[in-house]
Amino acid sequence: MIFGRDRQRRDAEPTARPAPRPSLETPRRAPRLPRFAVAATDELGDFAPGPGVGDLRRARLALAEALAPSQPVTSAERFAGRADVLEALIAALEQARAHVVLYGERGIGKTSLVHVLAETAREARYLVLYGSCGAEARFDEMFRSFAQRIPLLYHADIPPTTDEEAHRQTFADLVGPGALDPRELADLFGRIVGTRVILILDEYDRVLDVGFRRNVAELIKNLSDRAARVQLVLTGVAASLEELVGFAPSIRRNLIGLPVGPMDEAGMAEILDRAEAATGLTFGPDARAAILRMAAGSPYVVRLLGSRAAGLALDAERLVVTREDVRAGAEAVLSEWNAGLPRAVQRLLDRPEVQRALPRLIAAARASGTPDGSFSADDVAAEAGTSDTAGLAAELEAFASRIPLFERVETDTGPRYRFRTQGLAQLLGLSAALARLEAHR
Ligand SMILES: Nc1ncnc2c1ncn2[C@@H]1O[C@H](COP(=O)(O)OP(=O)(O)OP(=O)(O)O)[C@@H](O)[C@H]1O
Ligand SMILES: [Mg+2]
Structure with missing residues (x-):
């Protein structure tokens, strides 16, 4: 259609008129290309032509900050709800003097929580050090970097009235260049006086190196044995907690797992x-x-x-x-x-038998809103409103074997299941909710 209109207009134009020369002051630009709405300097000025309504532009600029979905909240001002979890977290650190694993689904707000925790702990004069773990994280690098941020002035052997040089030194100066041993590190951290240190290991569950995770368990055990003034806060999934305790069973009483559930x-x-x-x-x-x-x-x-x-x-x-x-x-x-979604998963979802089972899959998605994402046949039956638990259990088994959408977790109370693909439960939940919204239009 647009093509047709353009041709008509061109046809109507006189042909002999010379093409206008582009002026230097107002460079020619394609009129319909998308343009930035706000200058990079954050000035609202007269940068964008557009609707000329300052309120709209101001709203758009503020929106990018106020609701950015991929950025964790880093300050209490923006932090909503979650007072109960924050309170439990503070109690675990301050009263129980425990190490903490904060666990919950992706995107549920763990990173935001630890940022806000850091802010309030700093107000209480804790030395809070934050480290984000990636798949490639190395124990030595991470803990050497923590040691580098602890001033040597907090060492029991350094008198407070010491010379300038000691003011510049850090605990890293007492760590050798080679591989870090968790026991030696705990000895060193055990010498900290005059403050308390919280070491945050965010996205801990992403670390691939089993050696890293074993060292962390060993470190927690040794810090606890020495009643050191250093506490670890890890964020991850429920399995992170189980694994840590598996490495060093005696840390169970010094390690508190705090679930972060739906908001x-x-x-x-x-x-x-x-x-x-x-x-x-x-x-x-x-x-x-x-x-x-x-x-x-x-x-x-x-x-x-x-x-x-x-x-x-x-x-x-x-x-x-x-x-x-x-x-x-x-x-x-x-x-x-x-x-x-991965191609293989898209193909599974397209299968007629899966399409027929969609209402049960959606019920499973709703039942998966637990901090570790797992659910039992009974949970799904309750969501689906069915009394045929046996039939449902058989169907869930099929989704854990023949149609591999779930993984099966053995527990004392029978099998539980979890969606294998990150984000699939959320997708099913959202599409069902959207369908309901459209039905009530
Ligand atoms: N208490 C909160 N108040 C306002 N926004 C929040 C809150 N908690 C989380 N969010 C928002 O939700 C999104 C996900 O939060 P966050 O990154 O903290 O989750 P996460 O559990 O660390 O996720 P991941 O598992 O991917 O690391 C972010 O956009 C964040 O701003
Ligand atoms: Mg996070």
């Missing part, structure tokens, strides 16, 4: 309240309800849907986000997630 409605609503305050946007009551229902306790999904929907409202030059914005945003998110 409650009030917490999720607070995320949207804060976004409204920061951007000047309003989420209409229907839009809000739709986001909370679809997010099902995931702060990540609240932010993702919230920012998509708000972006669509701003594109339409509105400051009020509607339910339709949320629906369209969720649809876009779903198709991206679908495209991101």
Whole structure:
């Protein structure tokens, strides 16, 4: 259609007119190419032509910060809900003097929690050191870097009125260049006085090296034996905790596992309240309800849907986000997630027998909202509202063997299952919620 209109206009133009020369002051640019809305200097000035409404531009600029779904919250100001987990975390560190494994699903808010913990612990004069682990993390490098950030002034043998040189030195100066031994490291950390140190190992479950994880268990054991003033906080999945205790069973009494479960409605609503305050946007009551229902306790999904929907409202030059914005945003998110699934999983999902079992798979997705993502046949039966637990159990077994969508976990109370593919449960949950939203349109 556009092609047809353009041709008509060109046909109507007089042919003999010379082409206008581009002026130096106003360089010619393709009029319809997308352009940045806000200058990199964060000035709102007159940079973007667009609708010329300062409020819209200000909202868009603020939105990128207020609801960025891929960035953890790093300060208490932006942190919503979760007071109970933070309280339990502080009690574990301050009263039980324990080491902590904070575990929960991807995107549930572990990194945000440890950042906010670090902030409040620093206010209480703790020395808090943060380290993010990757698949390639090495024990030596990580702990040498921690030692480098502990001033030698906190060493029991260094008098406080010492010379300038000691002010510049750190615990790393007492560590040799070779491989770090967890026992020697615990001896060294056992000499810390005058402060307490919290070492945060975020994304601990991503570490591939078993040696690293074994060393961490050994370190926790030795720090506990020496009642050292150093405590570790690890974030990961439930299996991280089980494995640590497996390496060194005696650490069980010094290691507290804290689950981070789904965020409650009030917490999720607070995320949207804060976004409204920061951007000047309003989420209409229907839009809000739709986001909370679809997010099902995931702060990540609240932010993702919230920012998509708000972006669509701003594109339409509105400051009020509607339910339709949320629906369209969720649809876009779903198709991206679908495209991101491994091919083999996409093929499994397309099988007719899987399509027929979709309602049970969706019930399983809902039942998987536990901190370790696992569920039993009874949990799924409760979600699906069926009394045929035997039939359901057989179906779940098939999903753990013939149609490999689940992994099977043996427990004392019978088998439990977990989705094998990261993000699949969330995708199924969101698509079911979207279908319900569309049905009630
Ligand atoms: N308490 C909170 N208040 C506001 N936003 C939050 C909160 N907790 C998490 N979020 C948001 O949810 C998203 C995921 O959070 P975060 O990165 O902390 O989760 P995670 O559990 O560390 O994820 P991963 O398992 O991928 O490491 C981020 O966009 C973050 O800003
Ligand atoms: Mg994280």
